[in-house]
Structure formats: C-alpha cells, structure tokens
Amino acid sequence: MPDHIFRFPVLIEVAGSHGTGFLLNDDAGLFLVTARHVLFKDGIGTYGPKEGGPVQLTSLCEAPDGTPLDQVHIGDFKHLTLDCEQLMANGLLAKHTTADVAVCKLATFGKVLGEGYSGSAIELVYSPGVTEDGPDKAITGVDVKFCFRFAEVSLAAPTLLLGYPTSLAGTDFDRNLPLLRTGIVAGKTRSGQIVVDCPVYFGNSGALVVTIIENKYRALGVAVKMVPFKETIYSQEFKQPVGVRYENSGYTIVEPMDRVFELLENLQAIRGEATE
Numbered sequence: 309m310p311d312h313i314f315r316f317p318v319l320i321e322v323a324g325s326h327g328t329g330f331l332l333n334d335d336a337g338l339f340l341v342t343a344r345h346v347l348f349k350d351g352i353g354t355y356g357p358k359e360g361g362p363v364q365l366t367s368l369c370e371a372p373d374g375t376p377l378d379q380v381h382i383g384d385f386k387h388l389t390l391d392c393e394q395l396m397a398n399g400l401l402a403k404h405t406t407a408d409v410a411v412c413k414l415a416t417f418g419k420v421l422g423e424g425y426s427g428s429a430i431e432l433v434y435s436p437g438v439t440e441d442g443p444d445k446a447i448t449g450v451d452v453k454f455c456f457r458f459a460e461v462s463l464a465a466p467t468l469l470l471g472y473p474t475s476l477a478g479t480d481f482d483r484n485l486p487l488l489r490t491g492i493v494a495g496k497t498r499s500g501q502i503v504v505d506c507p508v509y510f511g512n513s514g515a516l517v518v519t520i521i522e523n524k525y526r527a528l529g530v531a532v533k534m535v536p537f538k539e540t541i542y543s544q545e546f547k548q549p550v551g552v553r554y555e556n557s558g559y560t561i562v563e564p565m566d567r568v569f570e571l572l573e574n575l576q577a578i579r580g581e582a583t584e
Contacts, residue, residue, distance in 0.1 A: 309468070313525050315448050316516055317470040317486040318367045320346055323360025328471040328486075328531075330516035331367065331449030332568070336576065337416040338432060338449055340365065340390075341568050342514030343532045344403045344410040347392060354392035354401070363390040366484055369447045385484055387441040388414065394437035402571050407563045408532040411571040414438050450516065455527040458500055458564040461519075465493045467504050469531055469560070471515030493519075493528070494559060502562040508534050509556070517562050527565055535559035 320327040320342060329342030347363065348354055355361035369386040390412065395401035401412040415438065418431030432447075434440060469489045481487070491506025504517060508531055515531040534556050541551040 309520055310523060310525060312448065313468075313470065313516075313518060314486060315368050316450050317472065318342075318365050319472045319474075319484060319486075320514065321364040321366075322347070322355045322362070323349070326472060326474040326483075326511045327513045328511065328515040329365070330470070330514075330530075331414075331447060332411075332452065333449040334452040334572065336413070336572075338414045338447075339572070340412040340414050341516075341530060342410055343530060343563075344408045345532075346514045347401070347410045347412070348403050354396055356393045361390075361392060363392055364388075365390065367447055368485065386447050388434075389439040389441060391437040391439075395435065398436055399575065400435050400437065402575050404563075404567050404571055407567040409530055409563050409567045409571060411568060411575060413575060450525075450527045452569075454525060455565040455568075456519070457569075458496070458502070458566050461493055461496070461502055461528055461564065463493050463495065465519045465528075467491045467493060467506060467517055467519055467528065469504070469506050469508065469512070469515050469517050471508065471512040471531065473509045474511035475509050476511075491560075497561070500564065500566070502529055502564055503535070504531075504560050504562055505558065506560050507556055507558045508560045529562040529564040530568065531560050531562050533561050535561060 316330045318329040320329050327346030329340050332339045332341050349359060355363060365388040367386045369384060392401055395412055403410045413435050415432035415434045418433045470486045472486055474483055489506045491504045493502060494505040495503040512531055517528045517531055518525045519528055536554040537557040539553045540549050541553055543550040
C-alpha cells in the first residue's frame with residue numbers, strides 16, 4: 309500500500325461534531341470532498357457563526373525532511389479554517405442535489421516551491437474564506453487521474469476506507485491520525501451507489517474509499533452512511549412484537565466519484581458565470 313494515501317483524509321470539526329473528508333487535486337486546484345451532511349446541517353444550510361461555525365480542518369502533511377509516517381508528530385499536521393458562508397457566496401462550495409456529497413475549492417496552484425519536499429511541491433493560493441493556521445507545510449490530495457468511475461468499479465475488489473472514527477472509546481488513539489478499515493466491494497445499488505463490506509461509525513462520514521491495484525491506488529468514492537439491520541423484538545409472554553432494534557450491519561454506502569466530478573463541473577460553471 310502506498311503510504312502517501314494517508315495524507316489524503318481530513319478531520320473535519322464543526323459545531324461540536326466531527327466528520328471526515330479528503331483532499332482532491334485537479335488542474336484547477338485543491339479541493340475538499342466530504343459527505344454533504346458534514347458541511348450542511350440537515351443537508352440544507354451551511355454552518356455560519358450562529359450555527360457553530362467556522363469549520364476546522366486537520367490533515368496529515370508532508371514534512372520538508374520527508375519524515376516517514378510511522379514517526380509523525382503534532383508538527384506534521386496542517387490546520388485550515390473554512391468560512392462556509394463566504395465560500396458559498398463566492399461559488400466555491402457546492403452540495404449535490406440528490407447525493408450526500410459536497411465539494412469545496414480550497415486553493416488554486418501557484419509557483420513550484422522547489423526542493424525540500426519529496427516530488428514537486430506547488431504553492432497553494434487559498435480561496436477567500438479559507439485561512440491557514442500554523443507553519444507552511446506541503447499537503448497533497450487524490451489526483452483525479454487516479455479515480456474510478458462507477459462503471460469501472462468491480463465486485464469483490466479489495467477496498468480501504470480512510471477516516472476519523474472519533475466516536476471510538478478510550479484514549480489510545482490520536483484523533484489527528486486517520487484509521488483505515490479493509491473490506492471489499494460487496495455490491496451496487498439501483499440508484500448508482502457502491503456497497504462495501506466495511507463498517508463505519510460516527511466520524512467516518514465523508515471518508516475516502518480506495519482500492520489498491522499493484523501498489524497503486526484508485527479512488528472509488530465517498531463513504532456516506534452505514535447500512536443498518538433491523539431486528540424485531542418479540543415477546544414470548546404476549547406472543548407479539550414489542551419493539552424494533554437497529555444495529556450496524558457492517559455494510560456501508562459509498563457515493564461514487566461520478567458525483568464528485570458532477571460537483572466539480574458545477575463549481576467551474578458557477579465560477580465561469582461569476583467572472584464573466
């Protein structure tokens with residue numbers, strides 16, 4: 309597994325709750341991708357100051373000296389703050405009309421930074437409404453060239469889910485570090501979603517799901533919700549149902565990258581109209 313994929317997921321904190329997102333690169337810049345319900349309360353309005361905003365992002369970044377991932381420390385994290393109301397007003401934040409997906413343009417690309425980082429590090433020119441906190445460090449995202457469309461996703465393909473299940477009990481985990489879950493592509497729904505045999509918990513919403521092929525990743529989509537199983541509680545004494553219990557089935561619904569690309573196209577169209 310290529311270890312740089314651990315730099316893609318982002319911890320999202322807003323209004324006392326947590327979610328997951330991931331970074332995505334295309335020629336237009338750097339984007340945040342997540343579940344719609346993470347950035348839009350009730351899937352409708354953004355989180356302004358009165359609703360508990362702004363949104364705080366934390367991602368694992370690349371140290372100039374190439375510190376390996378198994379030796380990370382708090383100085384290796386990047387912190388960003390999002391003013392969602394300003395981003396929406398400027399056409400830089402969009403939510404899907406039917407799918408539980410949202411995309412925010414965090415930055416455009418500037419000059420090449422040169423040596424000090426592995427590969428080619430490029431300066432980020434942050435969008436109005438995005439504020440950087442802390443020292444300048446390189447962050448990277450999923451390249452759109454390494455994303456599968458829904459039709460390319462194969463049943464039984466092995467999957468990795470990278471997220472921040474902040475609802476885990478105990479103090480053994482550094483919540484700034486993502487955890488991964490493994491599974492397979494278990495099926496596809498009639499509405500064009502992917503089902504993976506991999507459980508998610510509170511905090512995982514918006515997580516990146518990838519498959520690994522010959523040590524190369526391919527992004528499959530955005531984890532949006534767990535699939536519950538329904539159990540009817542039956543009373544032996546009264547010989548009738550007395551309640552219903554729902555539990556995590558271990559399956560998860562994933563919105564495919566097709567929905568993300570639709571939002572990217574919408575953002576570009578909105579920005580094009582705004583600049584004409």
